[in-house]
Amino acid sequence: MVVMQLRWKWSENTVRRILVLPLLTIALVGLARAQGTVANQASAGTEAEVLEVERQKDQALRNGDIPVLERIYSDDLAFVNGRGQVITKAQHLQEIKAGNVKYLNSDRSDFHVHVYGNTAVLVGRENSTVEYHGKTITSPRQFMTVYVKVDGHWKYVAHQVTPVAEK
């Protein structure tokens, strides 16, 4: 009888272990999958949000809409133009206000958006027509734009352009 009870006790523990371990595994796998799904959905949602801000920014550049650019541009924006010059937000907006830079149309391709939490990096190729100090630029450029979410708003914090050289 004693032997039977011991066997039963051992057997009960084994059953508990058998039940608890798969439950633990299922819970962890489920949590990881759920987080993965949420992360993917969040990433897609973030990408759409950033692209919408980018569209608004491009439209504002074409229209010379300074208030919209004021809102989207971060105060510490670093803008590196195609001649390697670093321009601040104030300088860039002043150039637009003064009519020194005119964005005549928007033509972009090979667009990629990389999202890392509250940071989104857009890279692509640009063939837009821009008039800069009376000179018309149509040659292709490779660009990188960085957006960071600050106080719930995507802010344009960095932009760099590199002219694509002929091979």
Added chain:
Amino acid sequence: MIRRISICSLLIVTLAALAGAQGTSKGQTDAEIEKEILKLENERDEARQKGDMKALDRILADDYFYIGVRGNVRTKANRIDDYEAGIIKVYSIKKDNFIFKIYGDTVLMSGRETSTTEYHGKPNVKPRQFTNVYIKLDGRWRLAFHQATPILEPW
């Protein structure tokens, strides 16, 4: 009873660790982050000169995106292949005018580079403005983006 407590504790610790791993890392001052990024940047430059692919593999993010001075686009695999094939040669490193901007787990490092390099047999000694985007991934800072633009006289 003790076993139940142990299992519950294990479950809580595991879930907390899992949740924590997906959150952002905190606790570093901006000065500490700058110091860490600068150290990593120096390690990357040393690896570029020595052709140390193991170090580059560790420092560059898997989705690393490179835009060179000619507007050429390269991935991490492309860059490592180029180094291994001897297409890229780095003879000396010279950088200055560093500016760091820290946004949580993202650091934008910009500066001016006049390093002497060679790409496809063409030497490059001209000054260029660069931006590096470092992202903290799984607790480690990795270089995710690099772009360089030749510095020319303003119009």
